[in-house]
Amino acid sequence: MKTQIVLYDGFDELDAVAPYEVLLAASQRGAPFEVELAHLEGPREVTASHGLVVRATRALAEQLDLLIVPGGRWGDRSSPIGARVEAERGALPAAIGRLHAGGTTIASVCTGAMLLATAGLTRGRSATTHQVAREDLRASGALLVDARVVDDGDLITAGGVTSGLDLALWLVEREAGADIARQVGRQLEYERRGPIWRRPKG
Amino acid sequence: MKTQIVLYDGFDELDAVAPYEVLLAASQRGAPFEVELAHLEGPREVTASHGLVVRATRALAEQLDLLIVPGGRWGDRSSPIGARVEAERGALPAAIGRLHAGGTTIASVCTGAMLLATAGLTRGRSATTHQVAREDLRASGALLVDARVVDDGDLITAGGVTSGLDLALWLVEREAGADIARQVGRQLEYERRGPIWRRPKG
Numbered sequence: 001m002k003t004q005i006v007l008y009d010g011f012d013e014l015d016a017v018a019p020y021e022v023l024l025a026a027s028q029r030g031a032p033f034e035v036e037l038a039h040l041e042g043p044r045e046v047t048a049s050h051g052l053v054v055r056a057t058r059a060l061a062e063q064l065d066l067l068i069v070p071g072g073r074w075g076d077r078s079s080p081i082g083a084r085v086e087a088e089r090g091a092l093p094a095a096i097g098r099l100h101a102g103g104t105t106i107a108s109v110c111t112g113a114m115l116l117a118t119a120g121l122t123r124g125r126s127a128t129t130h131q132v133a134r135e136d137l138r139a140s141g142a143l144l145v146d147a148r149v150v151d152d153g154d155l156i157t158a159g160g161v162t163s164g165l166d167l168a169l170w171l172v173e174r175e176a177g178a179d180i181a182r183q184v185g186r187q188l189e190y191e192r193r194g195p196i197w198r199r200p201k202g
Numbered sequence: 203m204k205t206q207i208v209l210y211d212g213f214d215e216l217d218a219v220a221p222y223e224v225l226l227a228a229s230q231r232g233a234p235f236e237v238e239l240a241h242l243e244g245p246r247e248v249t250a251s252h253g254l255v256v257r258a259t260r261a262l263a264e265q266l267d268l269l270i271v272p273g274g275r276w277g278d279r280s281s282p283i284g285a286r287v288e289a290e291r292g293a294l295p296a297a298i299g300r301l302h303a304g305g306t307t308i309a310s311v312c313t314g315a316m317l318l319a320t321a322g323l324t325r326g327r328s329a330t331t332h333q334v335a336r337e338d339l340r341a342s343g344a345l346l347v348d349a350r351v352v353d354d355g356d357l358i359t360a361g362g363v364t365s366g367l368d369l370a371l372w373l374v375e376r377e378a379g380a381d382i383a384r385q386v387g388r389q390l391e392y393e394r395r396g397p398i399w400r401r402p403k404g
Contacts, residue, residue, distance in 0.1 A: 014390070017219045017254065021363075024252035037254070045257065050226035052219065052239070053257035055247065130391065160391030161223075165364065188216070189332065189362030193393065 001065040001175060004038040007046040007056045008072075008092060010081030014161050015070030015109040016048075022168035025184045031176035033066075040092050049073050049082065060095055064104045066171070069096060070164070071111030075132040083111045093118035100154065107156040107171065109164035113137055116155065126152045126199060130160035147197035166192055203267040203377060206240040209248040209258045210274075210294060212283030216363050217272030217311040218250075224370035227386045233378035235268075242294050251275050251284065262297055266306045268373070271298060272366070273313030277334040285313045295320035302356065309358040309373065311366035315339055318357065328354045328401060332362035349399035368394050 003023065005016050016037070023033045039046055039056035046056050049072040073082025086092045097119035100106050108116050113129035114136055116122055123141035128134075128150045138144050149158045149170050158167035169192050173181035185192055205225065207218050218239070225235045241248055241258035248258050251274040275284025288294045299321035302308050310318050315331035316338055318324055325343035330336075330352045340346050351360045351372050360369035371394050375383035387394055 013219050013223045014216075017215050020254060021215045021252050050223050052222060053259070055255035057255070131388075160389070162367065162390050162392040186333075187362070188364050190364040191395065 001032050001034065002061065002063070003033050003035045003066040003068070004058065004061055004064055005035065005068040005070065006038050006040065006060055006092070007054060007070070008039065008086050009047050010049050010072045010079060010083065010085065011046065011070040012072035012110055012161060013048045013050055013052045015072060015112060015164050016054075016068075018162065018164040019068050019109065019168035022165060022172065022184055022188065025187055026172040026176060026180055029180050029183055031172055031180050033175070040095055047081070062098075063102060064099055066105045066107065067096065067099055069106065069108040069112035069115050071109060071113070071130060071133075074111035074114055074130070074136075083114055087114055087118040090118070097121065105154045105156065107158070107167060109158050109167055110160045113157045114140075116157070117142065121155055125155050126150050126197065127155065127157040128159055129157060132160075145197045147195045148193060149196040151196065151198045153199055165190055166194070166196070170196055203234050203236065204263070204265070205235050205237045205268040205270070206260065206263055206266055207237065207270040207272065208240050208242065208262055208294070209256060209272070210241065210288050211249050212251050212274045212281060212285070212287065213248065213272040214274035214312055214363060215250045215252055215254045217274060217314060217366050218256075218270075220364065220366040221270050221311065221370035224367060224374065224386055224390070227389055228374040228378060228382055231382050231385055233374055233382050235377070242297055249283070264300075265304060266301055268307045268309065269298065269301055271308065271310040271314035271317050273311060273316070273332060273335075276313030276316055276332070276338075285316055289316055289320040292320070299323065307356045307358065309360070309369060311360050311369055312362045315359045316342075318359070319344065323357055327357050328352050328399065329357065329359040330361055331359060334362075347399045349397045350395060351398040353398065353400045355401055367392055368396070368398070372398055
């Protein structure tokens with residue numbers, strides 16, 4: 001599964017790094033994730049919400065199996081960087097919308113959900129986000145679900161920050177089975193917590 | 203509290219990034235942490251265990267209140283980078299030993315404890331580490347405690363990877379009070395889990 005985690009200035013460190021480490025650890029155990037850190041405009045250093053400087057090694061691809069979108073600073077309206085600024089700028093939500101239209105599964109952590117909402121992807125869909133953005137997400141037309149991870153098929157959203165661990169372990173379980181997910185959880189000494197909501201089949 | 207998190211090639215991403223974000227989030231709420239990412243030899247890009255490239259902005263200081271030491275790749279004896287390589291090289295453990303002798307509180311996440319052990323700091327002290335290194339830590343003369351965080355005063359150790367969240371939230375509670383620790387846990391949507399072991403007073 002060709003997978004990218006998209007970084008932008010102001011992304012929340014753990015929103016991106018937790019899924020990154022989980023998916024890499026899973027791929028080392030045979031899960032089929034090929035994971036890259038991308039920036040919309042190409043390789044560069046990106047400054048995260050709390051000041052961590054991380055290298056994005058790729059441009060956001062035009063074709064992907066899975067895209068993970070972190071949040072960051074949605075609640076800080078005066079911040080010159082972060083998810084709200086990216087929503088207002090519009091280029092990143094537009095790219096997310098194009099990927100989704102092309103068949104990419106889109107997953108978000110924390111207020112990354114608001115970039116999906118800005119792309120128009122959450123209307124009428126089940127979703128969740130960080131507590132600070134729940135009302136904004138509801139206003140986008142999403143059906144808010146009180147769960148740590150909400151799997152609505154090609155749109156998977158998670159709660160705040162550390163819920164990215166549960167999102168990624170769920171993705172591992174979904175794509176590679178519960179056994180590898182258990183192994184990775186044990187390696188990271190993480191006890192998953194739920195609930196995980198899945199759209200009923202049929 | 204002048205605090206550094208020391209990075210080296212092969213450090214485990216979450217071992218360092220989780221405490222970084224927790225302490226920064228706490229300092230934004232008034233906790234007295236001044237946090238820097240350091241490398242023994244000065245500012246540089248550092249490649250973590252799963253490939254994340256992060257910028258260390260400082261050289262390891264000669265005087266600190268608190269040093270946090272991540273682990274990484276201790277269990278992989280063939281790895282050309284990581285905590286085991288740093289232990290064999292010796293320069294980083296020596297620097298950790300000098301800081302401790304100068305009054306710095308040393309905290310470790312995961313197999314970072316083995317760098318403290320190599321520095322000779324764990325003999326006769328209560329400590330913990332990632333499951334993969336418990337016997338090595340015991341062989342260093344440490345008194346292994348079955349806890350997620352072990353606070354032995356000027357030596358504080360934690361279990362594997364995600365226990366760095368609990369380590370850092372404990373440091374926040376210890377230095378700035380339980381109320382700020384609760385606020386940060388809530389912001390990160392993290393439910394702390396224990397146990398936390400503290401040396402009995404007296």
